[in-house]
Amino acid sequence: MIEVKNLVKIYETKKGSVTGVDQVSLKVEKGEIYGIVGYSGAGKSSLIRCLNILEKPTSGEIHIDGVELTSLSKSELRKARLKIGMIFQHFHLVSAKTVSENIAFALKAAGLPKAKIQDRVTELLDMVGLSDKKDVYPAQLSGGQKQRVGIARALANNPSVLLCDEATSALDPSTTKSILSLLKKINSELGITIVLITHEMEVVKTICDRMAVMQDGKIIEEGDVYEVFANPKQPLTKDFVNSILQFELPERLLEERQGKLIKIYFQGEIAEQGVISDVFQTFKVRGNILHGKIEYIQDIPLGIFIMEVSGDQVEIDRAIAYIAARTKNLEVIDDAA
Numbered sequence: 082m083i084e085v086k087n088l089v090k091i092y093e094t095k096k097g098s099v100t101g102v103d104q105v106s107l108k109v110e111k112g113e114i115y116g117i118v119g120y121s122g123a124g125k126s127s128l129i130r131c132l133n134i135l136e137k138p139t140s141g142e143i144h145i146d147g148v149e150l151t152s153l154s155k156s157e158l159r160k161a162r163l164k165i166g167m168i169f170q171h172f173h174l175v176s177a178k179t180v181s182e183n184i185a186f187a188l189k190a191a192g193l194p195k196a197k198i199q200d201r202v203t204e205l206l207d208m209v210g211l212s213d214k215k216d217v218y219p220a221q222l223s224g225g226q227k228q229r230v231g232i233a234r235a236l237a238n239n240p241s242v243l244l245c246d247e248a249t250s251a252l253d254p255s256t257t258k259s260i261l262s263l264l265k266k267i268n269s270e271l272g273i274t275i276v277l278i279t280h281e282m283e284v285v286k287t288i289c290d291r292m293a294v295m296q297d298g299k300i301i302e303e304g305d306v307y308e309v310f311a312n313p314k315q316p317l318t319k320d321f322v323n324s325i326l327q328f329e330l331p332e333r334l335l336e337e338r339q340g341k342l343i344k345i346y347f348q349g350e351i352a353e354q355g356v357i358s359d360v361f362q363t364f365k366v367r368g369n370i371l372h373g374k375i376e377y378i379q380d381i382p383l384g385i386f387i388m389e390v391s392g393d394q395v396e397i398d399r400a401i402a403y404i405a406a407r408t409k410n411l412e413v414i415d416d417a418a
């Protein structure tokens with residue numbers, strides 16, 4: 082379990098003090114994948130780098146598996162860090178060492194006997210799907226393969242926590258997908274707790290259980306990923322959610338509309354229950370779906386539809402009341418009448 086209490090990181094620069102992290106407190110349960118999202122400069126890197134004291138916090142506490150890290154001596158910290166793996170956006174591999182040597186390096190540093198190192202490297206390469214690349218140098222690898230080496234190295238000493246610092250930001254969308262599924266596999270098969278920072282909601286949507294939104298060094302919203310996507314509260318969180326769920330309707334469609342324009346959010350099972358087709362069977366209205374999208378978050382559907390409903394005014398009102406009762410989340414955007 083990770084527990085952060087009142088964490089502050091202030092950088093002293095020639096131009097004065099800059100606050101990177103401002104009184105952050107959070108808890109990550111064992112075995113969770115926890116995502117921290119925010120725009121550039123929000124403090125995500127500062128926060129994640131404080132979690133293993135790569136960046137020394139100005140004040141506050143970091144508890145990982147019951148050990149408070151900010152008060153450890155250098156040698157105690159070195160030992161504690163073996164239980165905290167980390168991967169980076171730009172991989173940080175040693176270019177003059179082969180894939181095997183990059184991983185073996187972490188094992189040597191931890192004092193694993195020489196005879197056991199090769200077996201462990203083989204096991205790790207198998208886990209990340211790179212057994213055939215053991216003798217090549219990083220320059221001969223793709224970005225995704227480099228990150229797999231980074232992951233193998235981070236897992237070398239059986240950590241209980243894996244910190245991911247924008248681990249997929251330098252990768253294309255399909256490589257990002259494969260790295261995220263590898264992280265998910267590591268989490269479920271090895272039970273490793275994962276904390277990741279990202280500026281992409283797609284990453285959070287794909288693998289996280291819980292999430293936090295950061296702005297100006299602070300955590301401004303936190304919760305279960307589905308809940309945050311379904312009911313974002315802060316304007317910035319809404320922005321991030323909209324990057325996945327939202328869309329703009331062309332002006333022309335708005336000008337040419339005839340009936341009422343409604344926006345319907347479907348959450349959970351209701352998204353699969355054919356509410357829209359029931360409406361047309363029950364009421365004498367015409368409907369024109371202008372936009373529709375269903376995202377699956379943690380395998381639960383979250384849908385959003387924009388529909389123009391036209392016909393007799395009384396029937397329109399009855400149809401809208403019916404949809405509102407079934408979905409519990411309907412907004413009349415615009416009324417042409």
Ligand SMILES: Nc1ncnc2c1ncn2[C@@H]1O[C@H](COP(=O)(O)OP(=O)(O)OP(=O)(O)O)[C@@H](O)[C@H]1O
Nearest residue numbers: 092094099100101120121122123124125126127128
């Ligand atoms: N070494 C440093 N010295 C001075 N200021 C810093 C340092 N590192 C970060 N900062 C400042 O701390 C604040 C938070 O930066 P941080 O890099 O943690 O944000 P971020 O959300 O990770 O952004 P990015 O994704 O762009 O890295 C910013 O104002 C940044 O300028």
